Amino acid sequence: MKPTFSIIFFTVVSGAGLGLLSLLALADLCIARVLPRDMLVPGIATGFLLVAVGLASSTLHLAKPSNAWRSFSRFRTSWLSREAVLAAKLMAVSLLYAALALNDARAAFRLPVAALVVVLACAVLFCTAMIYASLKPIRQWHTRWTPACYLLLGHWSGSLLLLTLAILYRADARAFTGLAAMLGVAALAVKLGYWRAAASQNRMLTIERAIGVREGVRPPGVTVAQARLFDAGHSHGTFLTHEFGFVLARRHARALRVAALVLAFAAPVAAWAAGARSAAAVAMFAVVCIIGLMAERWLFFAEARHTVRLYHGDART
């Protein structure tokens, strides 16, 4: 699949914002004692801003953005529509949450809204992932690893932002580092699981399957035959080759995977282990992590092989 920057930016940046909102509200629900009260509003604002910037970026890949408002209309069937509707609801609810926090509303009013923020933020992350995971023609995406990756990678990058805020507002950082450490390990594990599943030949399709060799599209007298593309019927690229024909050299893929892992996981851990404790330093490695996740997301698209490529001569998906 062709990697499109606006979508990569959207899923990574919104993902971090959603993770931050979800973890902040969760902290408010569970460990309110160690959460400085003045940290809530800037935290919600940061998360809100990241989600908003991401959503704005996502409209850039639309060929006809003037019809984008119609994407709220198919909640019952389309994951993309669900994502749009729930993201809009989350933004409204997080504004309410910020207003309640700003006015020091009683916990009885604030906490139900916080719970709603947790649920909605996780739901939006899940819907984004399901847009990809629901696509049967792309076997690398059509697995349970995809929603697991989106949920945990979003929360991992969000937990680094939350840690930055905790240090900035002089909270007891121990709870937040513990949370980040757990999420980091889980996120790394599911990403490695995703790559393992993508490398397996599970549900792999071949060009012979695509053109129906088994059903009888073969020379007379043979039962098994290999097929190759003889002519694609067009002299230059088409929408299909442009959208689905992206090929990534295996050498580059390996280098990019290493870069993604180093930036998104190893660098923050190494910096923390080396004693980086200031808010500025933690903010810096949160940004490095987000850049690493952009490399990871670029690979998510670049390494996915759409079934239609079989009709253009690929031997397998």
Next chain:
Amino acid sequence: MKLGLLIDLDTCVGCHACATACKEWNASSPVSGPLTDLEPFGAEPSGVWFNRVRHYEVGEYPATKTINFPMSCMHCADADCVTVCPTGASYKRADGIVLVDQDKCMGCNLCAWACPYGARELDPSSGTMKKCTLCVDRIHDERLEPEERQPACVLACPTHARWFGDYDDPDSDVSRLSAQRGGFGLLSELGYAPVNRYLPPRQPPAIVGVDDAKALLERGLASLASPVIRR
């Protein structure tokens, strides 16, 4: 109703007449025309097509066969392109035809991603997704003669490799031919239940062994030569 096409891979000669006839008819289609050409006279011509013909080589020499393979929208019974559409632009009609409402589409490409057959192509000039309409503006037009109420690709095919009809009707040409000759839908394991079917090439009776082949050849040669020798 389950309207669709039947494509005979035995008789298709890969002439692309179906694809060009499609382009010609639908260029002025009120449903989803025009089929914009991009750089038609430039170095890298490209453009929107509803129907594309590809060519494959199957088997190893000497047992090889060239397969000409026209592909357009399969008008799937379980069409994911319709399900994933966030705007409601993609829809399936009661007669089985899958269409895109050009006024509603926002050009997000998700339906093209959901289609394993490459049936949908984005037109960058209108910013909307375009696809085969099964010539919905011909097949129901009662001002046309009954035999003219068929998709342009079917009418254009010089080898009669394309058939149009209702797969829900067991007596229609497409249902009958498909049943007789092992018609199949592409990539059935993906579960889209494609309506269009393909007829595999006919299998001529196999020659059993080398000796049989020799005997056949000799008999053939003898029957050719005998009138000459007699004279």
